[in-house]
Amino acid sequence: EAQVxxxxxxxxxVTGKKLTVTCSQNMNHEYMSWYRQDPGxxxxxxxxxxxxxxxxxxxxxxxxxxxxxEKRNFPLILESPSPNQTSLYFCASSNRDSNEKLFFxxxxxxxxx
Amino acid sequence: AQKITQxxxxxxxxxxxxxxxxxxxxxxxxSYGLFWYKQPSSGEMIxxxxxxxxxxxxxxxxxxxxxxxxxxxxxxxxxSASQLGDSAMYFCALNMNTGFQKLVFGTGTRLLVxx
Numbered sequence: 001e002a003q004v005x006x007x008x009x010x011x012x013x014v015t016g017k018k019l020t021v022t023c024s025q026n027m028n029h030e031y032m033s034w035y036r037q038d039p040g041x042x043x044x045x046x047x048x049x050x051x052x053x054x055x056x057x058x059x060x061x062x063x064x065x066x067x068x069x070e071k072r073n074f075p076l077i078l079e080s081p082s083p084n085q086t087s088l089y090f091c092a093s094s095n096r097d098s099n100e101k102l103f104f105x106x107x108x109x110x111x112x113x
Numbered sequence: 114a115q116k117i118t119q120x121x122x123x124x125x126x127x128x129x130x131x132x133x134x135x136x137x138x139x140x141x142x143x144s145y146g147l148f149w150y151k152q153p154s155s156g157e158m159i160x161x162x163x164x165x166x167x168x169x170x171x172x173x174x175x176x177x178x179x180x181x182x183x184x185x186x187x188x189x190x191x192x193s194a195s196q197l198g199d200s201a202m203y204f205c206a207l208n209m210n211t212g213f214q215k216l217v218f219g220t221g222t223r224l225l226v227x228x
Binding site: 035040041042043044045048088090092099101102103104106107109 | 117119146148150156157158160163165204206208215216217218219220221
């Protein structure tokens, strides 16, 4: 089954404790990205990757890191989480063409205390 | 910079009636695409419909249709014969045809379908 797999689904952590949210897709998509969703703000792009070893900042990259060592994986790293990073996070992937729909993971609800 | 506006924070509709969810966008580029996604209470994002800026006809997918008015820069989603399962958050998104995905999302409209 074609899918984007994110883990974990829920995560509660404390300020400053490094964490990684994993994302993997099985559709051989070139493009992957991370979004965060906050009430009243919709979804905002954090980082995106157009291919292996090619990543770039989205609209709200501060406090986040990503890597794309393999085509299928695109982990999101929070080196020192802060409470303002409490949010619902989505990983997404698609073919390169901009008229292709994004396939979303099931989301990660992160709470930073 | 491109921008998407959804002015209806919440909408109510009775089962079996049609409902229109508004979306306006702002871009100066002639080539772009518009997407609608549904987010039920379970949280996942479900693709509904796509309209390209050069498409001659309004997009349709089952009970979903997109009322695309290019001159007014609006891309309203029409859901016909609403069902209880349509209760969800709906997001409009704009993508520029830059050769890669750069979706900009609106703030969403929460639709509640009542029996």
